[in-house]
Amino acid sequence: MDKLKLGVFELTSCGGCALNILFLYERLFDILEFYDIAEFHMATSQRGREKLDVALVTGSVSTQRDLEVVKDARNRAEYLIALGTCATHGGVQGSIEGSVKEGLRKIYGDMKGPSKVLEPRAVVEHVPVDFAIPGCPYDKDEVFQVLMDIARGVEPVTKDYPVCLECKLNEYECVLLKRGVPCLGPVTLGGCNAKCPSIGLGCIGCRGLVPDPNIPGLVEVLKNIIPEEDIVRKLKTFVRW
Ligand code: SF4
Numbered sequence: 001m002d003k004l005k006l007g008v009f010e011l012t013s014c015g016g017c018a019l020n021i022l023f024l025y026e027r028l029f030d031i032l033e034f035y036d037i038a039e040f041h042m043a044t045s046q047r048g049r050e051k052l053d054v055a056l057v058t059g060s061v062s063t064q065r066d067l068e069v070v071k072d073a074r075n076r077a078e079y080l081i082a083l084g085t086c087a088t089h090g091g092v093q094g095s096i097e098g099s100v101k102e103g104l105r106k107i108y109g110d111m112k113g114p115s116k117v118l119e120p121r122a123v124v125e126h127v128p129v130d131f132a133i134p135g136c137p138y139d140k141d142e143v144f145q146v147l148m149d150i151a152r153g154v155e156p157v158t159k160d161y162p163v164c165l166e167c168k169l170n171e172y173e174c175v176l177l178k179r180g181v182p183c184l185g186p187v188t189l190g191g192c193n194a195k196c197p198s199i200g201l202g203c204i205g206c207r208g209l210v211p212d213p214n215i216p217g218l219v220e221v222l223k224n225i226i227p228e229e230d231i232v233r234k235l236k237t238f239v240r241w
């Protein structure tokens with residue numbers, strides 16, 4: 001069986017989502033049974049111009065170079081996955097209020113920066129994507145499963161339920177209602193297996209919002225625990241809205 005060609009592309013980000021692929025450790029070898037890595041800046045100096053079966057794109061589109069890279073990935077790849085919250089929602093840099101360009105102009109004047117800054121935006125706002133895996137960083141089990149599904153010709157399953165559901169399935173005690181810990185689980189996309197509540201921490205919303213989130217309902221509950229302005233700040237940590 002011919003192996004599939006995989007490319008990993010890194011746009012503006014902390015680099016954590018690209019590095020997280022290497023942290024699959026021995027399971028990376030299972031992936032390499034099905035894929036040849038054609039491009040992965042962090043892991044190989046190999047660069048090609050060939051067509052790709054799958055492209056994983058991490059980071060947000062924040063510079064002209066990012067825009068060129070993401071368009072190139074889209075043109076070359078059959079199946080493009082936005083990987084990590086920077087790519088799916090814009091991430092921390094995409095949630096900045098006001099114009100980044102304006103801010104830079106105030107500090108540096110009209111001097112043109114070498115990277116030609118754009119307003120940071122999610123990959124999904126610039127090119128069509130076939131699948132999105134949020135998380136800061138994403139859950140490694142999820143990317144492993146998605147790559148294996150694609151290799152076997154199975155369409156991966158999109159998760160559209162909240163973190164709360166995963167707490168219930170795991171029978172974790174509700175940190176919000178039982179312990180008074182601020183938690184964004186009710187409005188945050190699940191898929192991390194309720195990682196933070198599993199160790200007694202509140203979810204800080206790193207996977208972005210569920211479709212049709214009941215934000216007023218959550219604010220009513222959180223108002224009893226933290227000031228309203230902190231709730232708004234918390235909700236805007238990873239996503240712009
Ligand atoms: S989503 Fe988080 S971990 Fe991933 S690249 Fe962005 S900031 Fe880093």
Ligand code: SF4
Nearest residue numbers: 192196203204205206
């Ligand atoms: S519980 Fe929330 S903050 Fe923690 S990993 Fe999951 S989505 Fe991210």
